[in-house]
Amino acid sequence: MEEDQEAVNLAADWADISQGLRKDLGHQVYSQWIKPIQPGNYCKETGTLDLYLPTEFSANWVSDRFADRLSLAWKIARPDVRHVRILVHPGRRQLPELRLGSGGRPGSAPANDSAQGTTDPLSAALAGEAFASLGQGPAGIDASQTFTTFVTGTANVLAFNAAQRMAAAEKPQFSPLYLKAATGQGKTHLLHAIGHAYLASHPHARIFYCSAERFMVEFVQALRQNQMIEFKARLRGFDLLLVDDIQFIIGKASAQEELLYTIDALLAEGKRLVFAADRAPQSLDGVEQRLLSRLSMGLVADIQPADIELRRAILENRLTRFASIEVPADVIEFLARTINRNVRELVGGLNKLIAYAQLTGQAVSLQLAEEQ
Structure with a gap:
């Protein structure tokens, strides 16, 4: 019962x-x-x-x-x-191995995007019970989300180049970097790529990646456990701070204030900060004006929706991760033209098509694509 x-x-x-x-x-x-x-x-x-x-x-x-x-x-x-x-699900039929090539693995995140839900290292780092786990090593950086796997085009080349500058060995000319893009266009991929590249050139760097939601959860937890001194000390000890979906910090006055002080402290020490959101800083309603000023004082790089050429290139790039799976050119063209809202859905459509074909034993074809 x-x-x-x-x-x-x-x-x-x-x-x-x-x-x-x-x-x-x-x-x-x-x-x-x-x-x-x-x-x-x-x-x-x-x-x-x-x-x-x-x-x-x-x-x-x-x-x-x-x-x-x-x-x-x-x-x-x-x-x-x-x-x-x-x-x-126990007893359910499992998908046969997708036979990925050396460049990929089952379930890896789509080209040019990553979500707030990420690979196991990130899940382990951000799902810890205690705040004490915060900041231990390069928490949350997905090694598969690199600059190499990011497909560029006119829609995202500015953000891509700015991200590379932020990760370079030499000090960037701007900080913070603010990546603005609609859902599924690749801003989170670039956050991980920055962390990965920066860690490669600074092996002992302390990097923190989190969502704004997670930042607030850690902040509230530190308040409840009377660990604000530890929270501030650890947060301000990072060399690179990566905060995703900053729009979700809207209306949280105390968390906004702490983030503001953290930004000031890190910038004063020459540290690097990168933020990502689905809207520009001036469009963040409910955010304190001083914080808006800090978010926009560096470089705001916009990622536009992928055009048809970029969508084709992303699909072609994704196919290089699969081995022994033939996808005709007309299928690629069909997907590129019909799934045009964002990159995440585009690559998800390709993955779903391949998975369905393997489950049913059918060849990937235009007819099968049109039926999905």
Whole structure:
């Protein structure tokens, strides 16, 4: 009886969480990746919740893209949930190995984008129970999200070049760097690329990557645990600070003030700061004017929606990660022309097509693409 009630409670919590994700991610991404998730086993002793997906492919993909976001959402909804695992549903058919080439792996994030949910190192770094884990090593930097794997075009070349300058060995001419782009256009990929390249040239550097949401969670946790001195000291000890989705710090006065002081302290010491958001600094409603001034005092680099040429190039680049999988040119052209809202959905469409073809034993064809 108790187990049945627990299952009902989990289902109710998941209904609330998933609706929030639907508004945040959009209908297509939600329907394709989030909607199939089913809450599974929950261990009260360890605070571990299992989330099930029907295939290994979808489990890997959701884990890579949304692990941190799902973990944070569950912790907010149920403070007793400390760990979230994304698994294949027991008894469900697993996707055959995708036979990726040496340049990729199952479920790796799409070219030119990464989400707030990322690969296992990031999930482990950002899903820790205690604030004490913050800042231990290059937390959160996904080694697969590099400048090499980022496909450039006229829509994103300014942001790409600015990101490379920020990661270079020599001191950049501007700081902070503010990357502005709509969802799924590649700003998070560039954040990881900056961290990866900077760490390559500064092996002992202290790097912190987080979302604005995570920054606020850590801030509130430090307040509750009377660890604000430690929080400030560690946060200001980083050489490179990377903050994603800064628009979510809207309206949080105390967190904004702490971020403002942190920016001032790091800039005074010549440290590097990079922020990313889906809108320009002046469009961040509810943000204190002094913070807006700091965010825009360096360089604001805009990433425009990918044009048809860039979408083709991204798909072609993505295909180099697959081995022994033939995708006809007319399929690439069809996907590039029909999926034009953002890069994440574009690459997700290609992955979904290949996965479906392998599950059903069909060849990838234009007809199959049109049916999906």
